[in-house]
Amino acid sequence: MSTGIDDDLWSAIGDPTRRRMIDLLLAEGQGTATTLSARLPVTRQAVTKHLTVLDRAGLVRSTPAGRERRYHVDEAQLARAVAQLQSVGTLWDARLQRVKSLAEAIRRAENTKK
Amino acid sequence: MSTGIDDDLWSAIGDPTRRRMIDLLLAEGQGTATTLSARLPVTRQAVTKHLTVLDRAGLVRSTPAGRERRYHVDEAQLARAVAQLQSVGTLWDARLQRVKSLAEAIRRAENTKK
DNA sequence: GTGATACGCAACCAAAGGTTGCGAAAGGTG
DNA sequence: CACCTTTCGCAACCTTTGGTTGCGTATCAC
Numbered sequence: 001m002s003t004g005i006d007d008d009l010w011s012a013i014g015d016p017t018r019r020r021m022i023d024l025l026l027a028e029g030q031g032t033a034t035t036l037s038a039r040l041p042v043t044r045q046a047v048t049k050h051l052t053v054l055d056r057a058g059l060v061r062s063t064p065a066g067r068e069r070r071y072h073v074d075e076a077q078l079a080r081a082v083a084q085l086q087s088v089g090t091l092w093d094a095r096l097q098r099v100k101s102l103a104e105a106i107r108r109a110e111n112t113k114k
Numbered sequence: 115m116s117t118g119i120d121d122d123l124w125s126a127i128g129d130p131t132r133r134r135m136i137d138l139l140l141a142e143g144q145g146t147a148t149t150l151s152a153r154l155p156v157t158r159q160a161v162t163k164h165l166t167v168l169d170r171a172g173l174v175r176s177t178p179a180g181r182e183r184r185y186h187v188d189e190a191q192l193a194r195a196v197a198q199l200q201s202v203g204t205l206w207d208a209r210l211q212r213v214k215s216l217a218e219a220i221r222r223a224e225n226t227k228k
Numbered sequence: 229g230t231g232a233t234a235c236g237c238a239a240c241c242a243a244a245g246g247t248t249g250c251g252a253a254a255g256g257t258g
Numbered sequence: 259c260a261c262c263t264t265t266c267g268c269a270a271c272c273t274t275t276g277g278t279t280g281c282g283t284a285t286c287a288c
Contacts, residue, residue, distance in 0.1 A: 246271100
């Protein structure tokens with residue numbers, strides 16, 4: 001049973017810088033490579049590359065506006081990504097539960113044996 | 115406002131191969147580099163490197179058993195990682211909600227203006 | 229027009245994921 | 259014991275990815 005996870009979406013949000021970029025875009029509604037890089041510990045060019053990755057993953061979209069290019073989060077796609085995050089969490093949680101109750105069952109079995 | 119996310123834990127579970135390894139270890143309770151690599155599209159050596167990363171992140175622990183070294187998931191630490199996953203999901207979800215209701219408010223305001 | 233601002237493109241660098249190759253320790257079996 | 263197999267650990271090497279600097283170009287503001 002695979003996790004059913006879309007690796008492209010995951011790797012897009014797997015990078016810490018990209019996660020912070022999404023945070024910033026969500027908090028401020030929009031942003032450009034320059035404005036984002038001002039609040040991040042990386043250069044504008046690095047931010048641009050990340051924006052390209054996020055764009056390919058469909059998580060952001062951009063519109064040229066004069067001499068600058070504005071980016072904003074694609075809400076539907078981010079919602080999808082969030083859903084996948086939650087689903088992995090839930091899956092692992094369930095497995096952890098199973099492991100725990102299994103251990104419990106074994107412990108009880110051994111107690112009755114004695 | 116930062117996400118409060120532990121980047122070490124994230125990058126540990128950010129890699130698709132490592133996620134599948136955790137899945138396998140959870141499903142089968144334990145495993146070695148060799149048994150894991152048999153079910154993954156990578157070599158034993160690659161798996162070993164990933165196990166080292168997971169070990170440093172505290173997500174797995176290992177015990178030498180004869181000529182092999184068995185690994186198992188550290189449940190507490192994985193539970194912590196899952197909690198962080200969920201928390202990011204929840205945060206983004208909340209922000210998406212806010213964006214949506216904000217847009218709604220603006221739309222309503224413009225309607226009344228007309 | 230001139231200067232500042234925002235961008236795109238290219239070269240280059242370091243770290244991470246992955247591979248092959250090899251030597252050594254632990255187990256089975258004659 | 260001797261031999262063969264299994265499992266591991268270490269080292270060299272390759273490719274991708276996140277990051278940098280440098281430079282040319284388009285746009286805005288005066």
